[in-house]
Amino acid sequence: MAQTRIRCAIIGASGYTGAELIRLLRSHPHADIAALSANSHAGQHMQDVFPHLFYDTLPPLTTTEAINFDDIDVAFCCLPHATSQKIIATLPKHLKIIDLSADFRLVDAEAYRHWYGEEHHAPALQAEALYGLTEHYRTDLPNHRLIANPGCYPTCSLLPLLPLAKAGMLEADPVIIDAKSGVSGAGRTIKQGMLYNEVSEGMTAYSVNHHRHMGELHQELGLALGAQPSITFVPHLIPQKRGMVATIYARLQSGYDINAARAQLHQTYANEPFVHLMPQGNVPSTHSVRGSNHCLINIFAGSDARSIILISVIDNLMKGASGQAVQNMNLLCGFPETEGLMGSALFP
Amino acid sequence: MAQTRIRCAIIGASGYTGAELIRLLRSHPHADIAALSANSHAGQHMQDVFPHLFYDTLPPLTTTEAINFDDIDVAFCCLPHATSQKIIATLPKHLKIIDLSADFRLVDAEAYRHWYGEEHHAPALQAEALYGLTEHYRTDLPNHRLIANPGCYPTCSLLPLLPLAKAGMLEADPVIIDAKSGVSGAGRTIKQGMLYNEVSEGMTAYSVNHHRHMGELHQELGLALGAQPSITFVPHLIPQKRGMVATIYARLQSGYDINAARAQLHQTYANEPFVHLMPQGNVPSTHSVRGSNHCLINIFAGSDARSIILISVIDNLMKGASGQAVQNMNLLCGFPETEGLMGSALFP
């Protein structure tokens, strides 16, 4: 399919990840936005729900049922978990699907039940899906038709951790992830805690050590380590819209020091277009990635020779959601991986 | 020169308008960034002064004197007023120049002295320059080599006013412009009043009815009216980075009503790529233009049949500065006017 135009549908387009996909796809050289669904807004136009999209001729919002998927090559699914699996189970098999929900990220049905509090209803699809952390599943990705786009916290945390874990450099215990996220990660859901008055000029931890993204973190870090990791995970809500920092406290295996770890990170990411190890001493800032698909990481010395501090930043709506989704679409469709994704960060 | 590649220099690249030009030019299909100067940062790289530009291979920052302008087709000048005219006077004549300072915006040297408090030192160049409010000087623009890129407040205010003034619909007195701007309009200058602690969660008017941009407003509105307008202008500093609103209170000439005025605005801008009259009743928001080159305007009824309220929004760094500069470059060089400028607003 490479280099021909593809037709995309966005299912559940009325949220922030949907709008961000539209921002990316409308200037993508090989993709057309062919259908948009949002059941609660069917009959409206995207401009009605997102005024900043006023200037484009976009397809009207319909119900998902009203989309003729025969005409569609790739579907992005931006529905909540549990709903997502039900809808995807009904979609025709020729579709390439990138699911931005959590529904197909966990290989183990028991883990899904533990973290999401209910049975998985599409275990066959789950078996078919691939975890779409692009840099680490790039080779296998084109062989799949259903990609489970990773969560924002796991993306931000796993990118610095996996190279060390895979190289046998990382101890499995402890892995402490102190994460900070802008509030767009909570989506467009209307909740008191997300009001401007309740968010601006204050911050707080939440879901202390029991956030659902821990399921993904355990699975993927466990695979890389070949052992069950001991993960502590505390996310914080920060008064900004986009941007995420993972500050990770971990230990190296005996025989490795920070120079070895830095070299490993360098080797893994030196040629990556979107993941960058910063020069020694430079501290990644979310200002540098706002609106872009980049992830900046760095490594710092901890309190002794084997303790390390990894810092990683992404834009949670981009590399943490819609940007990585388009990156995966590019791979699924045989396009250059960076197509449509090389826009600069917006600063200030 | 159309459709060939051009080589651009940015003089004074270490400020926000310089960084924004880089954001735009690096993805422009026909422009290359060939030289960057910033005298106080000569020898550094843009990454050193703007970490979000880490991922590009940009030319190093040099002094302006060190640029070989023989190799350059277009120079963007992002220096402060008074300095700008001195530097531009030294540049070779083959260059197309877009000056983002105020130095060449005022045709009348006396007006310059009045608003900027000093003599103009390059009156010949001033005579050569064209005021670059693109939509209203588009035809004449390609005949000039020095473009005075308009100020942000005048751009935002004149776009809704000029069509009515030119059509003879607008009374010259009163024209009251209540403007609100994000703080990036103040540039990257390090001042106490621009500190986060002094800006966040508060707002204030400033330069009440004596802001320098009033010179441009008088000149351009006067030209359109064929009469000297009576302008009241109060700008306000708002705790956001980008975005500007002009709320304008004015009166129509006898014989015109709001429908006629709306029709005139519609006629003027219906086919414009960047200036949009919104549907009746819709209120423009700066959220809709953050990071984009668009201007949204609308017209509302005032307290009687001939009183109108015009509301206009832009991103002050885009249509109010660097975006309009690239729009002007496109016209100067024979490229399609929208080239490199059709990126979506970033929302949220």
Added chain:
Amino acid sequence: MAQTRIRCAIIGASGYTGAELIRLLRSHPHADIAALSANSHAGQHMQDVFPHLFYDTLPPLTTTEAINFDDIDVAFCCLPHATSQKIIATLPKHLKIIDLSADFRLVDAEAYRHWYGEEHHAPALQAEALYGLTEHYRTDLPNHRLIANPGCYPTCSLLPLLPLAKAGMLEADPVIIDAKSGVSGAGRTIKQGMLYNEVSEGMTAYSVNHHRHMGELHQELGLALGAQPSITFVPHLIPQKRGMVATIYARLQSGYDINAARAQLHQTYANEPFVHLMPQGNVPSTHSVRGSNHCLINIFAGSDARSIILISVIDNLMKGASGQAVQNMNLLCGFPETEGLMGSALFP
């Protein structure tokens, strides 16, 4: 009743004005918080709905019906309009009542119907009420038992306008009020447009020239002028929590100039504890009034000798709501007017 302790009830305590009343009353030297109602939260504690009130022993939230008003001296009513009148109609007659809703601000039932879209159901109470713009109704205030606490926009706008109107200095047409408000003015209602992601880093006008507070503005300015004013009113939503600016464009009657107007403002407010005419040229900022009951005003020259620009700032939750309510309570109860209200602004 002066200098004895009074017992206060807050009806509808779960919103921002309720919480702000608690902040003020808990350190008031003569007032006790005796009852708190919030029907949708009955049975909870204030700490459950406002965690920042954790450290106080406050009465539990009950239904309004469950309050024993025999024990109460003063009731603050923080309910929405229409609801407020119904509840207040049921309250015993010994109570002093300060109503923060719009229900008793408009003397004319027709005006109420026009601006609020429904009949007034307690016209007798309406006749009994006094408009509680403290500085201008101070003498009459202790003779009333029902005070209609003014809206935030009218408070901010009328304070600079009334002295000039009463002195016969102000023309009735035009009076243009361009107002900017932080989002706490919208209350704690959970709406998409109030989400952090939809508010931060953007601004917009709203209710252009048809905001409900125009009813109050017309009534009170008309009374002061002895004539029907022509008011244009455009409010704007600004990305900050507290703080309001009214920038007012008006004209002086023939025979008056800005010096006379300034002298009049000085004479009116020179000894006021909460309303302050700033030194000539100083521009009021909402940073100076955050969390305080002060109003700062100044006057500037417009485009000709009789045109003036008035700028006024308040904290909308304080002088624009709960602060002025306590100020009125002080007067109603014979306490010094400034009691409990002299806390500094919080800066930064």
Added chain:
Amino acid sequence: MAQTRIRCAIIGASGYTGAELIRLLRSHPHADIAALSANSHAGQHMQDVFPHLFYDTLPPLTTTEAINFDDIDVAFCCLPHATSQKIIATLPKHLKIIDLSADFRLVDAEAYRHWYGEEHHAPALQAEALYGLTEHYRTDLPNHRLIANPGCYPTCSLLPLLPLAKAGMLEADPVIIDAKSGVSGAGRTIKQGMLYNEVSEGMTAYSVNHHRHMGELHQELGLALGAQPSITFVPHLIPQKRGMVATIYARLQSGYDINAARAQLHQTYANEPFVHLMPQGNVPSTHSVRGSNHCLINIFAGSDARSIILISVIDNLMKGASGQAVQNMNLLCGFPETEGLMGSALFP
């Protein structure tokens, strides 16, 4: 001296901690502000440097040399480190002094040299000083005349750690402190990195594991543990003005579990007016302490039975600086410890 009025001087009053002291002292029932110095602003009034202080009759700003200290009972010193020690060395011996700089916090001159990069020039005074973490030095405090007011990060971190350390429950290794601070902690210094445009809507770690406050943390935690702790400390700059979170990852000694630790925290702080252990599961938010002197803490389970997560929040300008300074003044002068400090948090 108890219950008589005291006369206070603020040395270095033109910064945020100086302004915050004025906010607190002007409503303190037993303190008068008798002198204010700020060498670079001598001759100005506080209103000139902090417009929100317009309404008070405050002493003019002078040089420090111009203060007649014979008239002063208590001096607050808000100067930068290194400067502070020089000035304090010149002050008369009858003065009680609360130094908000770092100059007298470190008992060990070698530690001072290590963290501050220069010799200490007043070692005799250093020996005389007491570390003013009020809750833990309350008994000894009245015996001292020079109090080294703790840093904001150490205050926020030590309050939850010390009770466990003193009780022998805490392992010395590892103690990982991931801290997040609003930008007022950086003071009013005019730096590019503190501009609104560079701070809003982004965050970053800084001084990764080498922040100067680590000296205090080592000293005080070491004293409590009776052993040298292994501390990892990563502060982050967050886009808000006030507010600080310390998220601490630590381990309990064998034989203790989280219930024992919670009981210990409860026992230590149950009767404290300003330090509060929240109910189990409640997550402290900086929204709850903005503008107040409170510290909220809680404890959560880590990845195994002996791993704990402590979360602590303060307002860095209050309990982290000026509030604790006034708390210490109250103790030094024999006033009730809470005098002038019981104002509510400002929310929203």
